[in-house]
Amino acid sequence: MTSFKTDAKQDRHVGIKSAGNGAHKAAIRQENEEQILAAAEQVFADYGFKGATTARIAEMANVPKANVHYYFSTKEVIYRRIMEDVCDHWLQAAMTFDNSADPAVILRGYIEAKMDLSRARPYGSRLWAHEIIRGAKFSSDYISTTVKDWLDSRVVVIKGWIAEGKMDDIEPYSLMYMIFATTQHYADFGRQIEIFNDNRPLSEEQFAEAKENVVRIILKGVGLR
Amino acid sequence: MTSFKTDAKQDRHVGIKSAGNGAHKAAIRQENEEQILAAAEQVFADYGFKGATTARIAEMANVPKANVHYYFSTKEVIYRRIMEDVCDHWLQAAMTFDNSADPAVILRGYIEAKMDLSRARPYGSRLWAHEIIRGAKFSSDYISTTVKDWLDSRVVVIKGWIAEGKMDDIEPYSLMYMIFATTQHYADFGRQIEIFNDNRPLSEEQFAEAKENVVRIILKGVGLR
DNA sequence: TTTTAACCTGACCAAACGGTCAAGATAAAT
DNA sequence: ATTTATCTTGACCGTTTGGTCAGGTTAAAA
8 A cells, every 4th residue: 555655656756757847746736635535535434524534534645644734625625525526426327317218228227337336436435325324414505406406307207207108107216216225235335245245345246246136126126128 | 302301300200209119210210321322322323433422412311421421331332232222123123024924025014114113213224324334343243143144044035935936036135235225225315315305304105105115116126916 | 317329410631633834845937 | 056836744732522530419228
């Protein structure tokens, strides 16, 4: 971990200096900010907003604590930045809704994208879970505008499918909540799943099977395919 | 809140004193412990283990902070107590598995019981979510023994149904995780659902409809009924 | 009535907290 | 070569933290 970071820094030191034009300083900044954000995502996931400490973020990012505050004024700024970034990725996972293809294809694509995000970025998902569990104190505005608009537009699409008789008459919100819950469970409750799985993280094969099961149950459950 | 507590205390003061035999002191103890546990459940749900403060628990329980430590030696003791109590209730919700009735009836009963617990005790669910998200540091032993045994025995039952051709060939763990995730989502992400629902908590009717939708999608999804 | 055991609590403490700052190091611009 | 702007960091500060404790009150037992 430590050696990785040091190496990367030195690589850049050598590789970019010749490019001149202040690129080195810019690279240092980018490198450090990324390092801090990545560390913070993990620490916030583990301890929540209040429980996370800047000292621990600094330690995990391999920078002195004062340096964390050089790049980010407060703990809250870091937290908000990660929070919105995670949610933006989720919203983009529903791009499949936009091309008006077969509902089963659209829903499958969305569920699979969501599962993949849980696998690829579990800390971000867990940070979001913390945020909502504690009452969405920082994010209620964002949710009631951006996220709600996004959700409502998908609900309209689903209602269209129902009206056309393409799927069962299911309350669309219930369906979307089920997709949120189930896909994010594989990140948020990953530790619990790991314990049930004889204390081993799900293998690629196991995860792929889980993903396929989730898709199958939900699609069939709403009368698609 | 305050008046409720004071009244209750005085009621007991009058009502039980005549019973004699140290019942009053015992009643005081029980009353205070319950008050503290109820307050702690909420505070832990809101802030997680590290973020929760004994001062806030005390304030919410309407007792001086020192009194919290008179009844419970440490914050951790309170936390563990609530945690296991919540999980025990969940395990009992799967009692329906024991009478060998129709799979659809059993699964419906379990899902409905789980939904009802999310509605009745959201803070407990959120405390558990915190605990797992941060890595199940206090509960991994409990999960890998008691809870795992419980889960595995239900998985056996489901595999039996599959073998008898009563339902689709679904990986039972995927199904159980989906039930965990979806039912607990209504507690853990209750604030998010509330925001989507025009900033109003789900009414009894809305919740009942959600419950029925969850049951329908999952039962049909696994080929039951 | 006296004694005893349980309950109550303001005041306190060492440790940990988020954030600041001055002073030094480094690299870009002049 | 010198100035300027950015990056780095140990030391520090006021506040909050979980937990303690001595000295009090109250109710049960003797």
